Amino acid sequence: MSIRIALAGNPNCGKTTLFNDITGSKQHVGNWPGVTVEQKTGKYKKNKEIEIVDLPGIYSLSPYSAEEIVARDYIVDEHPDVLIDIVDGTNIERNLYLTLQVLETKIPTVIALNMMDEVEASGTKIDVQKLSKLLGVPVVPIVARTGKGVDELMREAQNIASSDMQDTNLEIFSPQIKNYIEEIVYLIDENENQGQTKTSNSHEMWQAIKILEEDEVVMGKLPGNKRAKITSIVDKANDDFDGDTEAEIADQRYKFISDVVNKTVKKPVKSNGQRKETKSDKIDKILTNRILAIPAFLVIMYALFHITFGEGILGIGVKLQTIVCDFWDGPFTEAIMGAIEGMGAADWALGLVGDGILAGVGGVVSFLPQILVLFLLMSFLEDSGYMARVAFVMDRLFRKFGLSGKSFIPLLMGYGCSVPALMASRTLESEKDRKITMMITPFMSCGAKLPIYLMFAATLFAGYNQTLIVYSIYMIGIVVAVIGALILSKTMFKGETSNFIMELPQYRIPTLKSVLIHAWEKVKGFAIKAGTIILGSTILIWFLSNFNFSGMCEMEDSILASVGNMIAWIFTPLGFGDWKAAVGVVTGWIAKENIVSTFGVLFGATDAVAEAAMEGAAALDGLAAVFTKASAFAYMTFNLLCMPCFAAVGAIKREMGSWKWTGITVAFQMVTAYIVSLIVYLICGMIF
Incomplete structure (x- = not known):
């Protein structure tokens, strides 16, 4: 059956x-x-x-x-x-x-x-x-x-x-409420031709209760010939219950629940009769404390980033990356290239595989260990119940900027991928909150942007606190999102901030299965992209950067260079007005990881990253010719804040339900990215 x-x-x-x-x-x-x-x-x-x-x-x-x-x-x-x-x-x-x-x-x-x-x-x-x-x-x-x-x-x-209908006629409501329900059911059921009623069904009973609660959706479906009579019953009920029948119905439900719980649930109490303090209560005294909560969040996030990107005993992510780099640039590449050379392949084929595919895809693959570590740690925090506390704590801050703390939930999901994060904006009751949240969610650094920061941190910022470099980019995203929400709520979306009600779950130790599944789902996405979108893009970029309409040529004379030079001037004020950097921005709109694979082809940046990871030194031959530390930081900032990948733009269109609002959202993100990156470039120029 x-x-x-x-x-x-x-x-x-x-x-x-x-x-x-x-x-x-x-x-x-x-x-x-x-x-x-x-x-x-x-x-x-x-x-x-x-x-x-x-x-x-x-x-x-x-x-x-x-x-x-x-x-x-x-x-x-x-x-x-x-x-x-x-x-x-x-x-x-x-x-x-x-x-x-x-x-x-x-x-x-x-x-x-x-x-x-x-x-x-x-x-x-x-x-x-x-x-x-x-x-x-x-x-x-x-x-x-x-x-x-x-x-x-x-x-x-x-x-x-497989059994008959359950008998769940619970004695929840008072005789007065039940009479009103029966009157409405009679009118819904009424057979106008014979003036008699049919046997009421369960749906009509439910309808009657929702009508008494003045549910807009159910009220809107009432047939016109019965609307006036039914509305008069609702008005009469409101007169009996001080204008709020819905509150009376809710109150009677809660009284029934209270009676049931008193008869079936026994909670532990102290000798003085007070409720016994739980483990979660004790932890929350620190993690949700008005003064300590936000500093605690910043410290926890910094520790998470240090484990992922830092050096020393706790630098697990870097150690794993070194192993992958050793394998990819050593036995794996040697075996592939040796096999191709043994087949007598032409020079252009060797260049495509070595300088194109292996360099481009390798640029993404080399960062998979750190991405895995980051998502494992994030999954642990989510499943432990801590992230729900962060949303609760952030409500105090967000409310000052025109949003409720509930908006922090989709923003937090944006650290994984912007697409499900944008979908999660559906949980927000207010249209104002939903639209503002969708417009600022891409400012959160999704996992696809992480390889960009790691590439620059490992090369141009070798010798600096690389954890702090990456951590600061993530913090810029949060700050810009909050300021962006304030600007939008004061200009385009004026109105009251919706209430934020959230039940804080009990802290619990996550199961290993849950954490691994969560992290694997994220990493699997990178692996699939590396084998499909990024592989295809890498091959295309190699051909466009090595050919023009006359045949094979120097990279500076290629089709890609011609296209890049047409748009590079736009980014000159930001410090990266080179055609290669401009091309990276554009390919990043297909998938943000593409920027790394693009640079792997154009700069040989993969080798630089590998050397930095293995030896702690920066092979600057390619990137340093185009980027200074200030412009590199501005470049990371621009790609953090600018239009997200096409998949995320599609999600914005689906959730907004309008090309107009999608265009406004993308324009807002591009203008914000340009202005903030310019400011970052000027400030970093004075620091580095």
């Missing part, structure tokens, strides 16, 4: 972790909200007839943001065969609010009581059988990240799918 099972729940309750476990998928998960922004589907790994749908996290069936609308529309309109409602056992009171709304839809439901390991560790006791009896649906305790209880959950879901 074919079955559709939907996974629903609050943000960060473990939906995607459960989805991965029961489908064998490797979707991105994180110990922070807003990771899933569109529904994902998969097949149950033990029965391919069962389809699993992972919905975005929602707090209620009254949606305010785009991803909440996706979840509600699926639950209400698609009506899955079974709905698994994932409830965070460590925060059961808050999670049960959505549970009650789900039960109102009458969709067959199983409750997955997740994170029971943390519940037990905290000393909390939950009477699962009594909870199931009070809610009228099966409740299965699970630990999604280890798979404990998941098989039992799926058996229960399949049993529910």
Whole structure:
């Protein structure tokens, strides 16, 4: 039997972790909200007839943001065969609010009581059988990240799918509210020809409750001939409840939840009756402290960068890079070139493979170890629950610049890739916040830009604190994003800043599997690009830089040089008015890593990086002829802030829904990049 099972729940309750476990998928998960922004589907790994749908996290069936609308529309309109409602056992009171709304839809439901390991560790006791009896649906305790209880959950879901409708007529509302619901159901059901009513169905019951709550979407679908009568009932209810029936309904739901929790949950208390302080509470005294929070964040990020890019015992990233460089520039290159020479290849073919493909692709491959280390550390921070705290802390700062702290979540995702980060802007309720966040998200340094900084740091900044060089570029991105948000909110997007409400998850030690999957997904993207887009671009760049319309030629007389010289003057005020540098900017719009592969072909920069990584010396023959330290820093800044890759521009178009706003966004980014890079060049000229 074919079955559709939907996974629903609050943000960060473990939906995607459960989805991965029961489908064998490797979707991105994180110990922070807003990771899933569109529904994902998969097949149950033990029965391919069962389809699993992972919905975005929602707090209620009254949606305010785009991803909440996706979840509600699926639950209400698609009506899955079974709905698994994932409830965070460590925060059961808050999670049960959505549970009650789900039960109102009458969709067959199983409750997955997740994170029971943390519940037990905290000393909390939950009477699962009594909870199931009070809610009228099966409740299965699970630990999604280890798979404990998941098989039992799926058996229960399949049993529910093949049985009759559940009896979930819970006594939640007062007789007065119930009377209003029944009146609205009568009008919705009314058969105008016979003046009789049909048997009310579950959808109409749910509709009636949403109408009483004055849900704009549901109210807008009312037929014109019934709208006036139904609206008069809503007005009468508002008169009875001081003009706010929605608040009264919410209050009655919470009273029901409170009663259920009091009967089923026992939390540990101190001898004086006060709630026992958890491990997370103790850590938060430092990491969310009004004074210490931001300095702690800066120190943690610097430590992360030092492990990735620094020298010495902690410089893991550099050590791994040295191993890869030794292999690529040694046995691997020698074997490839030896095989080609043995085949009697022509000089141009040797040049294409050696100076083109191996040099260009190698420029990206040599940085994969550091990219892997960076993403492993970032994944650890995300899954531990710390990044949710950063968003909470940043709310104080962001609010002064016209944004809520929730905008920090997609901005933070921008450190991985701008495309999912732009999609994550759907989690923002306000259109103003969404547009501003999309316009500044590319200022965050995505992983594709990292090889650019590493190339310059290893060559032109050898002998300096390379960790500080790369760290400062990332900090420039944050500062410019914040200032950009302020400018946009004071000019193009005037209005109130939306409220920011976030539940802080418990700190937890991430599983090795979760961290590795997260990091591998990012690194796999680089590997795929290196074997496809960058490989193709490298071959094209080699031909364009070695040929003109008369045949093979010197690089300065090539087609690429002619094109580069046409646009190089634009960048002269920024210190890099050379055609090679200009060409790098343009190829970077295909994929930011392309800048490194382009320089690998034009400058032989790969060899310089390899030598710097292995010997700590800078082989400056190519790059130093075009860049000074000041112009190199300006070049890194420009590529940090300018128009992102074409894939990200496409994501902006999809999320903005307008070519006009896409053009405005790109123009804003290009102008910002030019102005900031000019300032950076002038300042660095006085320092270096």
